Amino acid sequence: MQSVKPDQGQSEQIASQLRNDIISGRMKEGAPLREIALAKQFKVGRGPIREALQRLSHEGMVTAKPNCGVRVAASPPNSIQELIIPLRRTLETFALRSFYHDLKPTDFQRWDDILQRMRRACENCDYASTVELDIEFHQSIVERAEQSDLLSIWLTMVSRLRHQFQQGHRKYDDAMKIYYEHAAIVAIFQTGDLEQSLQTLEWSIS
Amino acid sequence: MQSVKPDQGQSEQIASQLRNDIISGRMKEGAPLREIALAKQFKVGRGPIREALQRLSHEGMVTAKPNCGVRVAASPPNSIQELIIPLRRTLETFALRSFYHDLKPTDFQRWDDILQRMRRACENCDYASTVELDIEFHQSIVERAEQSDLLSIWLTMVSRLRHQFQQGHRKYDDAMKIYYEHAAIVAIFQTGDLEQSLQTLEWSIS
DNA sequence: ATTACCCAAATTGTCAACAATATAACCTGA
DNA sequence: TCAGGTTATATTGTTGACAATTTGGGTAAT
Numbered sequence: 001m002q003s004v005k006p007d008q009g010q011s012e013q014i015a016s017q018l019r020n021d022i023i024s025g026r027m028k029e030g031a032p033l034r035e036i037a038l039a040k041q042f043k044v045g046r047g048p049i050r051e052a053l054q055r056l057s058h059e060g061m062v063t064a065k066p067n068c069g070v071r072v073a074a075s076p077p078n079s080i081q082e083l084i085i086p087l088r089r090t091l092e093t094f095a096l097r098s099f100y101h102d103l104k105p106t107d108f109q110r111w112d113d114i115l116q117r118m119r120r121a122c123e124n125c126d127y128a129s130t131v132e133l134d135i136e137f138h139q140s141i142v143e144r145a146e147q148s149d150l151l152s153i154w155l156t157m158v159s160r161l162r163h164q165f166q167q168g169h170r171k172y173d174d175a176m177k178i179y180y181e182h183a184a185i186v187a188i189f190q191t192g193d194l195e196q197s198l199q200t201l202e203w204s205i206s
Numbered sequence: 207m208q209s210v211k212p213d214q215g216q217s218e219q220i221a222s223q224l225r226n227d228i229i230s231g232r233m234k235e236g237a238p239l240r241e242i243a244l245a246k247q248f249k250v251g252r253g254p255i256r257e258a259l260q261r262l263s264h265e266g267m268v269t270a271k272p273n274c275g276v277r278v279a280a281s282p283p284n285s286i287q288e289l290i291i292p293l294r295r296t297l298e299t300f301a302l303r304s305f306y307h308d309l310k311p312t313d314f315q316r317w318d319d320i321l322q323r324m325r326r327a328c329e330n331c332d333y334a335s336t337v338e339l340d341i342e343f344h345q346s347i348v349e350r351a352e353q354s355d356l357l358s359i360w361l362t363m364v365s366r367l368r369h370q371f372q373q374g375h376r377k378y379d380d381a382m383k384i385y386y387e388h389a390a391i392v393a394i395f396q397t398g399d400l401e402q403s404l405q406t407l408e409w410s411i412s
Numbered sequence: 413a414t415t416a417c418c419c420a421a422a423t424t425g426t427c428a429a430c431a432a433t434a435t436a437a438c439c440t441g442a
Numbered sequence: 443t444c445a446g447g448t449t450a451t452a453t454t455g456t457t458g459a460c461a462a463t464t465t466g467g468g469t470a471a472t
Contacts (some may be wrong), residue, residue, distance in 0.1 A: 149286055
């Protein structure tokens with residue numbers, strides 16, 4: 001039957017879509033997310049909606065007040081960036097160190113794939129895709145460590161940067177700059193020089 | 207009616223109890239948490255149970271496999287400590303810096319209260335309470351910054367240390383040591399010397 | 413004896429109805 | 443006109459029943 005979907009992650013799909021709506025700015029700060037409205041919109045019951053909302057709440061995308069519903073969370077102050085940058089540097093270098101001795105061709109295949117898509121996005125000045133690929137690249141490093149705890153902590157930190165993503169970060173002034181930067185990172189990885197790789201990765205996080 | 211409870215956080219209470227059961231070691235690694243059994247145990251429907259379980263899953267206390275249920279998560283490798291210690295140092299010093307210029311008598315009242323209880327726990331060699339108060343002290347610093355994002359990130363990191371709490375950490379060899387250490391921290395705070403306070407706090411995180 | 417297949421029991425995923433609660437409009441009285 | 447209380451509505455919190463999926467045992471064929 002066509003209606004039989006895999007459906008393992010129905011709530012995750014819903015959460016993902018709402019995440020995009022919030023990150024893209026389509027939903028403004030303080031906008032309410034009503035369970036019934038979302039249930040009708042996604043053609044599901046309220047159960048999966050509540051799960052997705054709880055997930056987003058834990059990620060800090062929305063704030064939930066008991067018996068009152070959830071709203072798009074106010075953006076954290078820009079000063080949070082000064083905290084998250086060193087945290088990310090510590091975590092991502094820790095992750096890279098943990099599997100650097102076991103780099104395989106498939107790893108570089110994945111990175112090359114990301115780089116290819118990133119190049120196209122940069123060439124087309126597709127800002128949204130560029131941001132997403134920037135995140136995907138760094139996330140791929142954390143995931144490669146194959147320690148779910150690392151990914152959980154990383155996601156908790158990065159999801160607080162949504163405001164920096166929304167309004168074009170100064171980092172993305174020059175369209176191609178971010179592509180070259182990441183291409184350089186992968187090139188350093190290929191040399192097998194651990195210390196140099198750690199430094200380059202660390203420097204790229206800003 | 208006595209049955210009318212405030213009930214704001216029914217799922218949170220359930221999650222809290224399950225958390226304790228896991229941290230205390232009453233539930234061993236890999237033990238399944240069945241929704242129906244828990245629902246009967248807590249005398250509630252499966253809805254609140256699912257919410258509590260999802261929360262614990264996000265905290266890393268349990269692992270959830272789709273259509274298969276949740277089990278007590280395997281403890282992360284001890285090496286995770288080498289990551290979390292520098293992360294905590296960065297975050298907690300960031301928090302302290304943010305409100306140091308605005309320290310009030312009520313802040314020291316709260317810390318004195320914690321220290322008093324910690325002293326009793328140490329004197330009685332009450333290991334469990336000592337650990338809890340150690341956490342409460344550091345959490346109070348993060349909370350005092352009044353930025354919910356900081357607390358979320360901090361909780362995500364600290365909840366991964368459950369195994370280090372379970373098996374007595376070497377840090378707690380000498381019963382009174384931890385009390386004196388924290389008393390010293392508060393004493394430094396009272397001098398008003400920011401740099402010295404940051405260093406002392408940072409050094410205490412190990 | 414072993415492998416493959418199938419079936420049944422247990423468990424999770426989902427939904428619609430009901431109860432409890434907060435928000436907001438309205439009405440009353442000074 | 444405005445303060446205080448009250449009701450009405452909308453929304454969340456909870457429950458029990460139903461659908462879909464996984465798991466493990468059992469059976470038959472080789």
